[in-house]
Amino acid sequence: MTTVYTLTIDGRDVAGSEGQTVMEVAEENGIAIPGLCHLEGVHDRGACRLCMVEIAGSPKLAAACMTTIAEGMEVTAHSEQLLEYRRAVTEMMFMERNHVCAVCVANNHCELQDTAAALGLTHFDLPRISPKVDIDASHRLFAIDHNRCILCLRCVRVCDEIEGAHTWDIMHRGLETRVQTDMGIPWGESTTCTSCGKCVQVCPTGALFEKGRPVAGGSKTKRPFLPWLKVVQEERGL
Amino acid sequence: MSEMPAAGRPLRRRVITEEVHEGPARATAYVCEAASCLSAQSHDVTVRLGERAAEAGLTDVAVKRVGCIGLCAAGPLVEIAETGQLFERVRPDDVEPVVGALKRVKPGDARRPQGPFFEKQVRVATENFGRVDPESLDDYLAAGGYEALRRVLSEMTSTEVRDGITGSGLRGRGGAGYPTGLKWTTVAKAQGAQKYVICNADEGDPGAFMDRSVLESDPYRILEGMAIAAFAVHATEGYIYCRAEYPLAVARLRTAIRLAQRAGYLGAGIMDTSFTFDVQIRLGAGAFVCGEETALIASVEGRRGTPRPRPPYPAVQGLWDCPTLINNVETFASVPAIVRRGPGWYAAIGAGKSRGTKVFALAGRVVNTGLVEVPMGMALREIIFDIGGGIIDGRPFKAVQTGGPSGGCIPAEHLDKPVTYESLIELGSFMGSGGMIVMDDTSCMVDVAKYFQDFCRDESCGKCTPCRVGTTQLWMLLDLITRGEATLADLAQLERLAGIVQRMSLCGLGQGAPNPIFSTLRYFRDEYLAHIVEKRCPAGVCAISQPAEVMA
Incomplete structure (x- = not known):
């Protein structure tokens, strides 16, 4: 038997089961909390920091995707300050590498772009870092443009937890952090990649894309297949 | 295997008492062989001093390597144990003054005053510094080592040990100042058949060398402190996470662990009781963030050393998801003294909510660069000017940086504030692990x-x-x-x-x-x-290119 907790999010009374996260309960109740590393069906890591919320009684902000609910919890998911913080973090993602929507395959299908629009991020003030970053187009079907990678690591987790190949991982640290295939060899030479394309499907931006697609030609929509695959895995005891 | 001398390389480590003299010595020279003095050839001083004493026919003196004496700025240091006479900047080719002093020591000689650098300090975590041979278990035992663990195992329950630590008011010396007793109690009460104790020795703040000195000068103390903690929280396995940049500390720890295991102070059935506890070393690969406890745990587990959001805290869900106690080197180093001398004694030192003593690494533009241990609540001025000897060349003091990269700079107007966890936070800084970088007017803030x-x-x-x-x-x-x-x-x-x-x-x-x-x-x-606004750097440090003048 699961315990059910009641709590408030932005003043609304909501209920959830023990073990559910604030993010999940908010989503069930139609309260949108932004998040780019969160992806239903794979483990959360609380890294993008867009889903940070205030919890009454705690001086620190908490990541909604990693915080499990508790009885009587009072969550503030939207406030002027949180909006400012989320805008700034989204801006950091744009400034970190080289995002040029006008020539991006994911234009109009991009979660980073959607997040910026939803948050009302209209202009950039923070310093632009713009490092020289590589593109790996050695794979037969897909390519990765690191210029557009925001290090959400959805590709790493989906490859490991759903496909079971663990082709993707990360290397280096700080600003030098990169996703990599098979200990840093070109993607096309990977011996573990099954070319399933799940990483491309879950990528929130145009970093991972199918070759041959024109600008704005990516077709990433909502991805209902992941939770479904998860259910299949669990039922088969995999 | 690393202990084996390579073929052809002389075995230089064993220059100790027995070569010169057997039985109690009339006079003993302590030579500092911690990293700072060692890098200034203090080992050669030890060797040469032994040779010269023998040549001079001194059969009743001893030359002994010891841990950090503290006044690192003046190394290599040699101290005459009986009189407290300190020789600074001793060169291997000029040890005659020390030999002369050894000759003159008579039984019953009074110790001479050593000046404010030494006399204003209160030594708890560093009480064996400059007195014991860091690698000798016998020396550690002779200095009261393992008395605390013996008492814990023979006379105390785990609850009594935890209550003692709580009563002492000890707080985490890694910087955040979390009450140590509370942390121990949380781990003890956490559900789980297997529990772990981890010693965080991933000291990485610029200008900080407290933990390194403790590990290099008194490694057994850490093992004893960890064993007491393990008993108190019902753990059986421990890890010391030490950064690989501290090779001497690691070597001495390895020796200490091996000898402690052999003598029954680590392993199964410690001191002929049913208590079992063993320690392994894990080396950090150079990432500062691995000093953060969740990143440290990930690194020990063999994963990428990155932190994760807390809760769950390691006390509940730590190493391999088991309840895990993580304390800093200095925290563990304080434990044996607290058990041996009583929580009341420790709690009587200090000020406000900050009890006991704190080790600081004095660095920067201060005369007496080195390692000091002072009671909590001492004023910054006393630490920097009385113990530290003031600013080099008598320049004006500008600020002291405490707390490493998470800390702050405290200006001259607050020099009389006491050093406690609370007051430093009030001043916009942080206790941190204990680095104190002193700056004069040549620093641009x-x-x-x-x-x-x-x-x-x-x-x-x-x-x-x-x-x-x-x-x-x-x-x-x-x-x-x-x-x-x-x-x-x-x-x-x-x-x-x-x-x-x-x-x-x-x-x-x-x-x-x-x-x-x-x-x-x-x-x-x-x-x-x-x-x-003025496009100038008041300290003259920053190279500001002046805007091109309009040609007149």
């Missing part, structure tokens, strides 16, 4: 802030966005200011961004990274403005 920001952006693990990107952007804004190219709008941007990085980052590294900016802005805003 914007440049100092930029230095620490550079450190943080370099050490950011890259997991969360605000730290990975924000610390670099903060550095870029500071760089703009130091180059004289910033506007007042950039300064406003700097303050706004610093607040966001502090609030939104995942772990202490990012959350603390803006602190040097906040504290320098609080006390030295005029220097920022001088760079921005």
Whole structure:
């Protein structure tokens, strides 16, 4: 038997089961909390920091995707300050590498772009870092443009937890952090990649894309297949 | 295997008492062989001193290597044990004054006063420093070592041990000051068949060398402190996470672990009781963030050393998801003394909510660079001017930086404030692990802030966005200011961004990274403005290119 907790999010009374996260309960109740590393069906890591919320009684902000609910919890998911913080973090993602929507395959299908629009991020003030970053187009079907990678690591987790190949991982640290295939060899030479394309499907931006697609030609929509695959895995005891 | 001498290389380590003399010595010379003195050839001093004493026919004197004597600035140091006479900057080719002093020691000689550097200190965690041979278990035992563990195992329950630590008022010496007794109790009460004790020896703050000195000078003490903690929280396995940049500390720890295991102070059935506890070393590969406890655990587990959001805290869900006690080196080093001398004795030292003593590494523009241990609550002025001997060349004091990259700079007007966890936070700084970098008027505070920001952006693990990107952007804004190219709008941007990085980052590294900016802005805003408005660096450190003059 699961315990059910009641709590408030932005003043609304909501209920959830023990073990559910604030993010999940908010989503069930139609309260949108932004998040780019969160992806239903794979483990959360609380890294993008867009889903940070205030919890009454705690001086620190908490990541909604990693915080499990508790009885009587009072969550503030939207406030002027949180909006400012989320805008700034989204801006950091744009400034970190080289995002040029006008020539991006994911234009109009991009979660980073959607997040910026939803948050009302209209202009950039923070310093632009713009490092020289590589593109790996050695794979037969897909390519990765690191210029557009925001290090959400959805590709790493989906490859490991759903496909079971663990082709993707990360290397280096700080600003030098990169996703990599098979200990840093070109993607096309990977011996573990099954070319399933799940990483491309879950990528929130145009970093991972199918070759041959024109600008704005990516077709990433909502991805209902992941939770479904998860259910299949669990039922088969995999 | 690393203990084996390579073929052809002389075995130089064993120059100790018996070569010169057997039985109790009339006079003993302590030679500091901690990293700082060792790097100034103090081992050669030990060898040469032994040879010269023998040549001079002194059959009743001993030459002994010991741990850190503390006054690192004046190394290599040699101390005559009986009289307390200290020889500074002893060169291997000039040991005659020491030999002469050894000759003159008579039984019943009074110890001479050693000056404020030594006399104002209160030694608890460092009580064996400069007295015991760091690698000798016999020496440690002779200095009262393992008495505390013996008492714990023979006379006390785990609850009594925890209550004792709680009663002593000891707080985490890694910097945050979490009550140690409370942490121990949490781990003891956490559900789980297997529990672990971890010693955090990943000291990485610039200018800090407290933990290194403890490990190099008194490694058995850490093992004893960890064993007591393991008994108190019902753990059977321990790890020491030590950074690989401390090879001497690691070597001495390995020796200590091997000898302690052999003598029955580690392993199964310690001191003929049913208590079992063993320790392994894990080496850090150079990432500062691995001092953060969840990143440290990930690293011990063999994963990428990145932090994760807490809760769950390691006390509940730590190493391999088991309840895990993580304490800093200095915290464990304080434990045996607290058990041996009683929590009341320890709690009587200190001020306010900060009890006991704290080890500080004095560095920067201070005369007596070195390691000191003082009672909590001592004024900064006393530490820097009485113990530290003031500023080099008598220049004016400008600020002292405490707490490493998460700390802040405290200006002269607050020199009389006591050093406690609370007062340092009030001043916009942080106790941190105990680094104290003293700065005079030749330091530019914007440049100092930029230095620490550079450190943080370099050490950011890259997991969360605000730290990975924000610390670099903060550095870029500071760089703009130091180059004289910033506007007042950039300064406003700097303050706004610093607040966001502090609030939104995942772990202490990012959350603390803006602190040097906040504290320098609080006390030295005029220097920022001088760079921005007047396009000049008051300390003359930053190379500001003057705008081209209009040709007249």
